[in-house]
Amino acid sequence: MMDMDLQDTDETYDAPRAKRFKHQSYQQSLKDVHLPSTFKQTHLETDVGNNDSHFHEALNHWRQLNLAPSFISFANKADGLSASMPLLLHNWRDIHTLWLEAFGSADDEGLRALLDLLQKMAHDLRTTLSPIYPSLLQHLLSLLPRSISPAALTALLETLSSLFRYLLIPSIDLTLLDQTWEAFCSVLPKCLAEIQRAVAEVWASVLRRMKQAARERAVVLVAQNVAGLEDASAWVLVFSCKVCYRFIVRLEYAYA
Secondary structure (H helix, E strand, C coil): CCHHHHHHHHHCCCCCCCCCCCCCCHHHHHHHHCCCCHHHHHHHHHHCCCCHHHHHHHHHHHHHCCCHHHHHHHHHHHHHHCCCCCHHHHHHHHHHHHHHHHHHHHHHHHHHHHHHHHHHHHHHHHHHHHHHHHHHHHHHCCCCCCCCHHHHHEEEEEEEHHHHHHHCCCCCCHHHHHHHHHHHHHHHHHHHHHHHHHHHHHHHHHHHHHCCCHHHHHHHHHHHHCCCCHHHHHHHHHHHHHHHHHHHHHHHHHHC
C-alpha cells in the first residue's frame, strides 16, 4: 500500500522542467538592433552644472561602472583635461588622441563606454570637432564589418547619429556629405544584411533632419550608388517613408 502511494505521489508531482536554452545566431541577435528613438536620446538635452560638460559627467559615471583596461587608462588621463567646460574646449585635441588610442585596443565593454563619451563630446563641442570629422567617421565605420555585440552596435548607431546631428547636418559644405556617403559605400558592402539595415535606419533619420538642398543631394547620392548597396538603399527609402507615413496618420487622427 505504501509503495503504491509513493508511486502515485511521484507520478502526480513531477519535478519542474528546466527551460531549454534556445541558441540564437549572431545574425538573429542583430534583428532586434535599432536606432533608439528620439525620446530615448533626450538625455543629451539635460542641464549640467556651471562650467561642467556632458562629457565629464559621463566620464565620472562610466568610471564607476566600467573596468575595461582601455577605458580605465583613458579615463585617468582624460579626467584632468576635461574637468571643466573651458578645459574640455582647450584640450579637446589631446582628448581625441587619447580616445583614438583607447579605441584601438578596446574590448566590447570598453567600446560601449568610449562610444557614449564620443556622443557627449560631440554634443558639447559641436562643429568645433569638424576638423576631425572624417577621421572619426572612418574609425566608427571600421566597426561595422566586425562582429561586435548587439549592445555595442546599438551604441555605435547612437554615436553615428550624434556625429551626423552635431557635425554633418549643421555644415553647409555639401562636399562633406559626399565624403560621408563615399565612406558608407566603401564599408557597407562588407557588412551583414542586418547591419546594413541598421545603418540605413540611421541615415534615414539624417535625411529627415537635413535642409532641402542637402536632402536632395543625399537622395541623388543614394540613387547614383545603388550597385552593391541594393539592400541598404532600399532600407533608407523604407525608413524615410515609414516615419513620414506615421506622421501623416497622427495628423489625420489629430484633426479627425
